[in-house]
Amino acid sequence: MELVCPAGNLPSLKAAIDNGADAVYVGFKDDTNARNFAGLNFNEKNVGQGIEYAHSHGARLFAAINTFPQPSGWERWTAAVDSAAEAGVDAVILADIGILDYAANRWPDLKLHLSVQGSATNYEAISFMHRTFGIRRVVIPRVLSAPQVRHLAEHTPVPLELFGFGSLCVMVEGRCLLSSYATGRSPNTYGACSPGSHVEWIDRKDGGMETRLGGILVDSCGAGENVGYPTICKGRFEVQGKEGYAIEEPTSLNTLELLPEMMAMGIAAIKIEGRQRSPAYVAQVTRVWRAAIDACKRNPESFRVQSVWNAELDKVAEGAQTTLGAYHRSWQ
């Protein structure tokens, strides 16, 4: 089982690899990836440095080109695929069918992974992508429960990558339009949910804080209350006379305790969310997951989550809680 960690810049990439990541994933400095934030990500020069660092330490580097091009921007996406292939990345993580087709034809030796943004939630969809584009791995959307993931694992020859830790959202990956509603920009096309240019945080005199997105009030918190990212899905609203989190609470996924189950299913890789975070986060989270995966590999039967691991992860979690997410939901 491979540990795949996020890197928004070179120091994060080194932090991931130095702390035991088997692979890192990165994006370019434009809207071709789903973490298109000011000052973040790689250019052609430092992606080469990243690949060199990864390979010299026995790790791999994947490039996420996982947004959906509009007709006017098509060349930007194909150029990103070309840059990644020419730089010598170990795989590209793609979502759009047109870009998958381009990459498969233009760079037949380039390994293709289907991004979580590609939203393949059943084995027929995965098989289609495998047959048509020869994808080597699929990142599974976080809406699936553990039995559903097992069902996928049993029916597809394509290795599965599962999210293990990181900020959760409403998880309608690749199809969510909530950010578009408030800002006109979505993660799917622009590459950022709630772009900074549309966010306002306004301190109140009583120590509380208002969060606005595109001018719309999405949350108002009291003094000392923890907050999350400024997204619509984690906002608090009045619905039928009741105020509260109507869609999703600010929360982080933490699936350490499912590790033996995932290993038994033959899951190929665990993915850590957070290319927008700093090297300190990447180092802290990678260290914990490396230790946990190694312990579970040594002896899955006696594997126990250590409380220091959870304490480390809780510290960097978004919001005030961690959850097993959909993996343990019985309603499906």
Added chain:
Amino acid sequence: MQDTYKTNEAGGNPQIPPFLAAPLKMVPNVVHTQLLVAVLNHVFKQQLRDGDLDFLESRTAVIRLLDGGVEFRFTKGRKGLVAHSGEGPIDLAISGDLYDFLQLSLGKEDPDTLFFQRRIRLEGDVELGLETKNLIYGLDVEALSIPGPLRMAFNKAISFYQDRQ
């Protein structure tokens, strides 16, 4: 499925002791800021030369040390960052206690973590804030040269707080 959630506790934050905060406040803010920009201009020497800080040109940023009761107001001039003494509008305000700024400056804590816990606050142009954050954390470790004596002083300051807890 509320029962699958595990709640975290928000931690308390060590503060500058009053006997240290009082003398800080007696010195005009612009003097503190001149010291700060001198350090920043040293740390970001290469980035200034490459134009990586140009996005701060004619924008006013302020760093507020809440427990110290001081603020650093600066902008980017032609030769580098300069202290800004005027009142005028502020484009970006980052506020927090000294302890947390020390943790951030040594890369011991993640800024989003401190934001979630309301220990670091960001007001004004959020895009400018993100760019500043990503500039700082995108610096290659070898290239980021907080001068040795300063790094030692920061570490000493952190252990001073931790000993008092």
